[in-house]
Amino acid sequence: MNILLIYATNSSGTLVASELIRDTLQNQKHDVTMKRANQVELADLKAKFDLVILGSCTWGRVIDHRWVQGQLQDHLFELRAKLIKANLLLPGHKFAVFALGDSSYTEFGAAADKLVAMVNDLGGELVAEPLKIDGWFFHQEDNEEKLAAWTKRLAAG
Ligand SMILES: Cc1cc2nc3c(=O)[nH]c(=O)nc-3n(C[C@H](O)[C@H](O)[C@H](O)COP(=O)(O)O)c2cc1C
Numbered sequence: 001m002n003i004l005l006i007y008a009t010n011s012s013g014t015l016v017a018s019e020l021i022r023d024t025l026q027n028q029k030h031d032v033t034m035k036r037a038n039q040v041e042l043a044d045l046k047a048k049f050d051l052v053i054l055g056s057c058t059w060g061r062v063i064d065h066r067w068v069q070g071q072l073q074d075h076l077f078e079l080r081a082k083l084i085k086a087n088l089l090l091p092g093h094k095f096a097v098f099a100l101g102d103s104s105y106t107e108f109g110a111a112a113d114k115l116v117a118m119v120n121d122l123g124g125e126l127v128a129e130p131l132k133i134d135g136w137f138f139h140q141e142d143n144e145e146k147l148a149a150w151t152k153r154l155a156a157g
Pocket residue numbers: 008009010011012013014015056057058059060069070071100101102103105106107108109110135136137
């Protein structure tokens with residue numbers, strides 16, 4: 001498969017997780033283009049990849065003068081806004097989403113829910129269950145196993 005992996009990170013966990021996804025897929029002979037969300041152009045998404053993987057850490061942002069938990073990282077938040085503004089529709093395009101988070105927050109891993117909404121905005125098709133990863137750097141070995149297993153299921157189609 002020809003796969004585009006778009007990620008957004010604040011403290012590099014989602015980057016490291018994305019590198020693991022990329023390496024796992026490349027080991028299975030898939031082609032993977034990895035891009036940070038602020039480097040993604042509309043044309044990247046219009047190109048017909050066999051699969052687009054979206055990954056974000058879960059963070060807070062100020063909305064209506066209030067700090068709201070459970071949000072996308074800024075770069076993916078801005079990309080989503082750009083796609084909505086452009087009214088981009090990608091029916092028939094396949095997506096998978098994952099988010100890093102921490103279950104000490106009430107809105108655990110809610111960036112994954114925002115990514116599902118983003119795929120729905122685009123009219124795309126989700127081909128795997130959204131993955132929420134808890135405390136990436138605190139339980140890295142377990143999380144790597146979980147992520148590799150999810151990725152292999154993706155690769156198997
Ligand atoms: C200011 C701040 C806000 C956060 N908000 C949430 C949240 O609402 N929900 C959640 O599950 N995790 C939250 N987290 C935890 C991060 O998502 C988690 O540490 C993640 O691994 C960071 O990924 P990154 O290294 O790619 O930035 C927050 C962390 C910080 C520092």
